[in-house]
Amino acid sequence: MRRSVLILLLVFAVTLSFAALGFKVGVVTGTVSQGEDEYRGAENVIRKYGKEIIHVTYPDKFMQEQETTIARIVELAYDPTVKAIVICQGVPGTVAAMRRVKEFRPDMIFVVGVPHEDPEVVGPIADAVLETDTPGRGVTIVDIAYKMGAKRLIHYSFPRHMSYKLLAERRDIMEKRSKELGIEFIFVSAPDPLGEQGLTGAQQFILEDVPRQIAKYGKDTAFFSTNCGMQEPLQKAILRHGGIYAEPCCPSPTHGFPGSLGISIPPEKKGDINYILKVVNDKIIELGGAGRFATWPIPMNMVFVEAGVDLAIELVKKTVKANDMAGVKAVIDRVISQKVSGFGLKSISKYPNAGNYYLVICDSVIFGVTQF
Amino acid sequence: MEKFKRILVSNAVPIAFLALSISAVLVARIPPLFLVSEIVRRLSRNTFLVLSLLIPIVAGMGLNFGIVLGAMAGQAAMFFVVDWKIKDIPGVIVAMILGSVIATLLGWLAGLVLNRAKGREMITSMILGFFANGVYQLIFLFFIGSIIPFKTRQFLLPEGVGLRNTVDLYGSIASALNKVWIVRIGTVRVFVVPILITVGLCFLIYFLFKTKLGQDIRAVGQDMHIAEVAGIKVNKIRIIAVIMSTVLAAIGQIIYLQDISTINTYNSHEQVGLFSIAALLVGGASTRRASIWNAIIGVLLFHTLFVVAPSAGNKLFGQPQVGEFFREFLAYAVIAFALAMHGWSAKKGKH
Secondary structure (H helix, E strand, O other): HHHHHHHHHHHHHHHHHHHHHOOEEEEEEEOOOOOHHHHHHHHHHHHHHHHHEEEEEEOOOOOOOOOHHHHHHHHHHHHOOEEEEEEEEEOOOHHHHHHHHHHHOOOOOOEEEOOOOOHHHHHHHOOOEEEOOOHHHHHHHHHHHHHHHOOOOEEEEEHHHHHHHHHHHHHHHHHHHHHHHHOOOEEEOOOOOOOOOOHHHHHHHHHHHHHHHHHOOOOOOOEEEEOHHHHHHHHHHHHHHHOEEOOOOOOOOOOHHHHOOOOOOOOOOOOOOOHHHHHHHHHHHHHOOOEEEEOOOOOOHHHHHHHHHHHHHHHHHHOOOOOOHHHHHHHHHHHHHOOOOOOEEEEEEEEEOOOOOEEEEOOOOOOOOOOO | HHHHHHHHHOOOOHHHHHHHHHHHHHHHHHOOHHHHHHHHHHHHHHHHHHHHHHHHHOOOOOOOHHHHHHHHHHHHHHHHHOOOOOOOOHHHHHHHHHHHHHHHHHHHHHHHHOOOOOOOOOHHHHHHHHHHHHHHHHHHHHEEEEEEEOHHHHHHHOOOEEOOOOEEEEOOOOOOOOHHEEEEHHHHHHHHHHHHHHHHHHHHHHHOOOHHHHHHHHHHHHOHHHHHHOOOHHHHHHHHHHHHHHHHHHHHHHHHHHHHHHEOOOOOOOOHHHHHHHHHHHHHOOOOOOOOOHHHHHHHHHHHHHHHHHHHHHHHOOHHOOOOOHHHHHHHHHHHHHHHHHHHHHHHOOO
């Protein structure tokens, strides 16, 4: 009798330790209209941890509605069972919100993915920051374009984005790297999608400008744009008129590709990255873009949300230290390899003088060349 | 009964929003302490900006979307104060003085334009805001660090020209006004100084309309031709009204940003006009008539709804992003609804 009670208790304890965290994690992302990857990432962690994840969204017009972003994050901290908050993307207002929360909840753990505010400002306040190595990509984007045969590289952006420190830095590195490889670097100013013409105006510009540039410079011209909304028209225009698609701004097989290729992903395959990679690959080969389109095998924003939540849980449980680079890499690698086997991080580094601000680069794939 | 009905009709907008706010609060079930502290904070932070809209309305110029110009002036002044390393209260005072000077100039220019667009002031001031935004970007992206000296490297882009997209006020003038005098009621913190400044402005506006200038503004607002015949210099009065509004908006933006404590260099000012106007309309003001109470009640109702709408949407539809769409839908529906209601009641008043 005593033994069976003991076994029962043991089973109960084991299930409890797997099923329940004993605390909640807040997840703050954009809506699908601003970036689907992080939203799907949040859905995945809800599937994994259930009610212990509280998912809220920041405004679509996050640049103008900072107040709302702050209020949403602070609201989460009023729940005493919330021990960690994962924010991806760290839109402006995140720093102000974290400061306000730390005033009354100094124990709160913050993991921020893709911060929009400056590294020196975000880094010291957040417990850990995960970001794609934007300056590092200044080299890898040009390299992959070169590998695909680019003679010229057109960089689409606009003043607001060029006022982001890392984006400006990457532009300069891209220009330098292009010079080293003998590629002509051309900066083209596009309309700001948050300007009065809106996203449609910006997309229209891309659809019209790409054929213009190809007529002028020829088909061995690679294109890159810093804006998410411009990726779909960019891919469409390049598929139709020729050219090389270096990499999306936020490299991922889901960034623009399903829309521009007219692929509808069945609901049961929504989070299945292997499936998405395969259909995108097949469609690009079918439309004659083999060897001219590159990306990363997995959406980083999705990884940042999922790895961010896992990291936050380990930080709360104190099983990993936020400044332990190898420990953080292990968490991210685990999340990536669970989704696409055989892939992981190519590199991880820390942004200097900005706390635990981690910069990561993932391996690239070229559609029609890489085997899936 | 007739009187009750009249009160109901003339206050239809605030009453509708009160009902909406209460139901949203009930649905959202957000922590009450959070709601109270958020509303109190927004009252001290946003009311000044909303009050800056009053004078042009009384002057018959409608809703001044041009307060965006004032907000830009306030921000510009703050950048320099941060660069000059003037901290805390002196920093805020210098920013207010400098901001007022820039706003006076901008307000004067805006007034000149609006005098040439009589009857179409609202759309003109809105477009002026867009135009000024372009000039603002030009100045702060290309002139700062090149033509205009700016020493603080950490706020400049890597090449040393142009401001970064976020300017952190922490350690300079962040919460400078807020932290002077904080009254704590439980965990709710009340920032007394911004509230006192706002109350001061209420009295100032109240007494302004008792003076000769105030009466002139009112007369111009009622009928420009009669005012002209009565010997009032209509154009001058209108310019003064716009200048006052712009200067107040500059100060309002400084109060707002010292509370937020980071400046979104290229966007913090953009939505100021729209949200302040929405708040004023929700408070029961119209394009022709507005009072201090409209502003205060408006901030209270509009921001309550703003705080609770995302959670309410989330609880109602069970999807976090629908909560966000719900809030956005409400914010703009508010403006459309308020304008339509005023159109309706104005038409009713004529018959």
